[in-house]
Amino acid sequence: MTTTYSGPARLILVDGACISGMASLSTNQRGGLSGWGGTFRPDEVTTDLRNAVDGLQLELPYDQVGTVAVTGMRKLLATQVLVSLAGRGPAPF
Structure with missing residues (x-):
């Protein structure tokens, strides 16, 4: 199973708007805790994103x-x- 991802991604906001950019993600499995997160660099910065x-x-x-x-x-x-992100649920990579 892949534990890192770096490449293109789209952030989908609550209203359904999509923002393209680049993501750098990883899983963190320390001391029995599993989760994932990372960063997202959007191609454009909007008020909705902020x-x-x-x-x-x-x-x-x-x-x-x-x-x-x-x-x-x-x-x-x-x-x-x-943008710093914290994942919820299973990692998509």
């Missing part, structure tokens, strides 16, 4: 989808942000 927190879906190629929550957001450059 306000997004929970109930989001992350879609990877080949229709693999996982539920995520935004745990943080930081500016990379003047026009780019890096």
Whole structure:
């Protein structure tokens, strides 16, 4: 089973809007706790994305989808942000 994924992804907001970008994800299995998470760098930054927190879906190629929550957001450059994600349920990779 793959424990990391890095590549194209789409973040699907609660209202159904899709934001394309690049994801870097991994599973973390420490001390009996399993989960997954990582970062998402959107191609465009929208107000809806800035306000997004929970109930989001992350879609990877080949229709693999996982539920995520935004745990943080930081500016990379003047026009780019890096969104920190925490996965819920099984990892889609």
